[in-house]
Amino acid sequence: xxPPKKHIDTFLRQKLGGYKVPVEDNEWEALASxxxxxxxxxxxxxxxxxxxxxxxAAGTAWWLGHIRENTGPEEIMAQGQPKTxxxxxGNGTPENGAPVVSGSTGNTAAPDLSAYPDQQNGTKQPRNxxxxxxxxxxxxxxxxxxxxxxxxxxxxxxxxSDLLGExxxxxxxxxxxxxxxxxxxxxxxxxxxxxxxxxxxxxxxxPADTNVTADAPAKDPSVKLPAVQLPSRSYFxxxxxxxxxxSGYTQQFTGAPDAKExxxxxxxxxxxxxxxxxxSARLIxxxxxxxxxxxxxxxxxxxxxxxxxxxxxxxxxxVYDTVxxxxxxxxxxxxxxxxxNTSVTNVTTQVSVPVSVGYRFRLSNKISxxxxxxxxxxxxxxxxxxxxxxxxxxIFTRDNATNRFNFxxxxxxxxxxxxxxxxxxxxxxxxxxQLNSLYVNDLGxxxxxxxxxxxxxIKKIILP
Amino acid sequence: MTLxxxxxxxxxxxxxxxxxxxxxxxxxxxxTAQKKVFELYASKMKxxxxxxxxxxxxxxxxxxxxxxxxxxxxxxxxxxxxxxxxVTRVMINNxxxxxxKNNKITRQTIALDENFDHEDEELTEEExxxxxxxxxxxxxxxxxxxRTILNLYAIENYSHKxxxxxxxxxxxxxxxxxxxxxxxxxxxxxxxxx
Numbered sequence: 129x130x131p132p133k134k135h136i137d138t139f140l141r142q143k144l145g146g147y148k149v150p151v152e153d154n155e156w157e158a159l160a161s162x163x164x165x166x167x168x169x170x171x172x173x174x175x176x177x178x179x180x181x182x183x184x185a186a187g188t189a190w191w192l193g194h195i196r197e198n199t200g201p202e203e204i205m206a207q208g209q210p211k212t213x214x215x216x217x218g219n220g221t222p223e224n225g226a227p228v229v230s231g232s233t234g235n236t237a238a239p240d241l242s243a244y245p246d247q248q249n250g251t252k253q254p255r256n257x258x259x260x261x262x263x264x265x266x267x268x269x270x271x272x273x274x275x276x277x278x279x280x281x282x283x284x285x286x287x288x289s290d291l292l293g294e295x296x297x298x299x300x301x302x303x304x305x306x307x308x309x310x311x312x313x314x315x316x317x318x319x320x321x322x323x324x325x326x327x328x329x330x331x332x333x334x335p336a337d338t339n340v341t342a343d344a345p346a347k348d349p350s351v352k353l354p355a356v357q358l359p360s361r362s363y364f365x366x367x368x369x370x371x372x373x374x375s376g377y378t379q380q381f382t383g384a385p386d387a388k389e390x391x392x393x394x395x396x397x398x399x400x401x402x403x404x405x406x407x408s409a410r411l412i413x414x415x416x417x418x419x420x421x422x423x424x425x426x427x428x429x430x431x432x433x434x435x436x437x438x439x440x441x442x443x444x445x446x447v448y449d450t451v452x453x454x455x456x457x458x459x460x461x462x463x464x465x466x467x468x469n470t471s472v473t474n475v476t477t478q479v480s481v482p483v484s485v486g487y488r489f490r491l492s493n494k495i496s497x498x499x500x501x502x503x504x505x506x507x508x509x510x511x512x513x514x515x516x517x518x519x520x521x522x523i524f525t526r527d528n529a530t531n532r533f534n535f536x537x538x539x540x541x542x543x544x545x546x547x548x549x550x551x552x553x554x555x556x557x558x559x560x561x562q563l564n565s566l567y568v569n570d571l572g573x574x575x576x577x578x579x580x581x582x583x584x585x586i587k588k589i590i591l592p
Numbered sequence: 593m594t595l596x597x598x599x600x601x602x603x604x605x606x607x608x609x610x611x612x613x614x615x616x617x618x619x620x621x622x623x624t625a626q627k628k629v630f631e632l633y634a635s636k637m638k639x640x641x642x643x644x645x646x647x648x649x650x651x652x653x654x655x656x657x658x659x660x661x662x663x664x665x666x667x668x669x670x671x672x673x674x675x676x677x678x679v680t681r682v683m684i685n686n687x688x689x690x691x692x693k694n695n696k697i698t699r700q701t702i703a704l705d706e707n708f709d710h711e712d713e714e715l716t717e718e719e720x721x722x723x724x725x726x727x728x729x730x731x732x733x734x735x736x737x738x739r740t741i742l743n744l745y746a747i748e749n750y751s752h753k754x755x756x757x758x759x760x761x762x763x764x765x766x767x768x769x770x771x772x773x774x775x776x777x778x779x780x781x782x783x784x785x786x
Contacts, residue, residue: 133714136774137746143724144747148635149642156630159656163663165621 184368184586357493358546359591362418367587371408371558371579404433404473406579408560410482412587420488428482428504430560432577433475476566476577478534480506494546498554501539508534508566534577536562542583550589558583611675619667626663633676634659637683642728643743644687646736654690658683684748688740688758696736713774719781730780738773745770 408431414424486500508531542556559580566575617625638655645651662682669678731739740759744750745766750758752766759766 133716134720136713136715136778139715139720140727140742140746143722143727144639144643146636147639147724147728149638151634151638155634155652155655156627159630159659160623160627162656162660163621163623163626 358488358490358496358544358552359416359550359589360418362592363416364414364590364592365416365552365587366413366590367411367552367585369408369410369412369583369585371410371581371583372406404435404475406431406433407581408558408579412482412585416488420490422486422488422498422500424482424484424486424500424502426482428478428480428506430478430480430506430577430579431475432478432579433473435471435473437471474575476575477509478506478577479509480504480534480536482538482560484538488544496544496546497541498544498556499541501537503535503537504560505533505535508532531564531566533564534562534566535564536560540583542585546589550591552585552587552589554583554585554587556583556585557581607674608671612669612671615666615669615671615675618663621663629662629675629679630659633679636676637679639728640680640683641687643731643747644684644691644740646732654687655683657690658686661686684744691736691740692759696740713778715778715781719778719785722781722784726784727781730777730784733780734773734776738769738776741766741769742773742777 408428410426410428412424412426414422416422482502482504484500484502486498488496488498490496538558538560540556540558542554544552544554546552557580559578561578562576566577614625614629618629634655637658638651641651641654641658642648645654662679665682669675731742734742737759741755744755744758745752752763752770755761755766756763
């Protein structure tokens with residue numbers, strides 16, 4: 129019997145379907161020479177934002193530390209205004225009788241500055257006269273052993289003293305060795321300028337609650353001076369804030385208005401949810417009342433990322449043609465069906481406006497605690513979402529959420545530290561939850577983003 | 593149509609992950625990974641290109657261009673099908689783009705012979721003895737349009753609608769050129785065996 133003739137298409141498929149042609153040795157080299165070099169690695173925007181915040185925070189911390197070493201009394205805020213002591217020649221009073229000590233708080237009367245034209249016109253004395261003119265004599269009242277002894281309670285800086293700490297005074301020369309108005313060489317004579325603290329100052333700081341007068345008794349030199357305090361009156365603030373650590377979604381596979389069944393898979397379940405790098409960054413501003421109730425708002429960029437592990441049962445096996453197109457499905461029995469574990473990472477970015485109300489408790493002069501809660505509304509900047517495909521070969525397909533806008537609630541608490549120059553640094557915890565779900569109808573999923581994490585804030589206090 | 597129950601990619605999770613890892617490295621221009629992909633698939637892709645090209649030199653160029661596109665688009669490989677299938681598709685698309693760009697696809701519908709005989713599409717036992725190399729050599733002698741449609745329909749299993757979409761011709765043109773291509777190739781095979 130003559131065998132049936134083979135159709136030319138079948139013949140071609142058999143002859144050429146898996147046919148291979150040997151490749152010459154130099155073909156890879158020829159191809160490699162035409163391939164582009166590795167492109168520069170693209171770093172996600174959020175890394176730049178994080179790096180910026182880290183550098184900004186580090187720079188601010190360095191700067192604050194630097195200025196703190198050089199902080200003059202005019203920069204230290206103690207319940208309002210600082211007090212200053214001005215050293216003048218003569219017996220504790222200027223030549224025309226103006227008081228030696230000036231101040232503007234407490235019960236101290238405002239000084240008559242007519243005697244001090246340099247202060248009247250706002251001219252400042254050099255902070256460190258010794259640094260500018262080493263060897264310049266310092267006049268002390270008759271009978272005083274040294275400038276430090278003359279004004280022991282006024283923070284006059286002498287070698288070995290610590291402006292904010294204990295003051296150590298050198299031994300005074302014998303009283304009778306000093307004439308009525310004695311000029312003594314500067315105590316720094318012979319001491320290298322570099323070895324001197326930068327803030328040796330004839331005008332020194334004293335505690336706010338000290339009512340200093342020209343003949344005030346000597347204070348205990350071991351008293352430490354408070355550096356900064358939170359204003360007790362109303363103020364504004366502006367600042368930046370970044371939250372890092374944890375974010376995520378809650379997700380369900382039913383509930384989307386037009387949700388469709390997964391064709392190929394059943395018993396789809398969310399397994400472990402691993403959090404991916406997520407953060408929120410905010411520019412904030414606010415107003416704090418005298419009663420320490422604050423109102424805050426600003427602009428927030430929010431990135432929520434999460435990796436999902438899916439577990440499901442695949443009980444349908446597609447039947448392919450020779451070019452891998454699905455033409456039908458075979459349904460398997462439960463015993464033959466495959467239990468599959470797989471995962472996908474989803475990222476949602478949003479821009480929103482948070483509005484919060486809170487209260488700040490004063491724990492000490494410098495330390496305070498804030499609690500706040502509020503809401504937020506904004507736009508879903510990007511809310512593409514991947515989920516298990518309902519059909520075809522693909523395990524995952526990607527689609528965008530149908531929602532354009534988002535709204536939610538937020539709450540948090542923090543511990544704040546008041547820094548010099550009216551800066552406030554806060555570290556705390558913040559939780560934010562979106563209230564309206566994101567519907568990805570084609571994937572049949574409902575998503576509710578949330579994020580919580582450690583908050584770092586830096587705020588500039590602006591006194592009206 | 594021959595149906596094959598292929599291994600579902602989900603069932604070969606390990607292979608899929610390996611392919612995804614390899615693709616990820618290729619997308620980052622990792623030369624070692626790219627060389628590995630080339631070594632794995634070059635001989636098969638060269639055969640694919642030989643079927644679409646008019647000669648060996650053109651096939652070589654098509655393969656190089658094809659691999660460049662493969663590596664440029666490797667980040668789009670998602671493991672839905674095997675890496676080999678994906679690379680083959682890129683190669684075929686590249687070949688079609690090349691042929692279309694160079695106006696090698698005839699858009700004219702060829703009138704079918706009224707006395708069309710299905711015998712013209714069947715091979716004798718003697719004709720079947722022809723080698724794969726000889727078949728490729730003969731296919732390269734076909735007009736580019738015939739050759740492309742024969743490849744897509746007979747070997748890649750495209751429908752006339754898909755061919756028409758790919759080549760930007762109408763379905764009638766695809767059908768008529770396929771018949772002509774078969775007839776011409778059979779005639780060439782027959783002559784080669786004599």
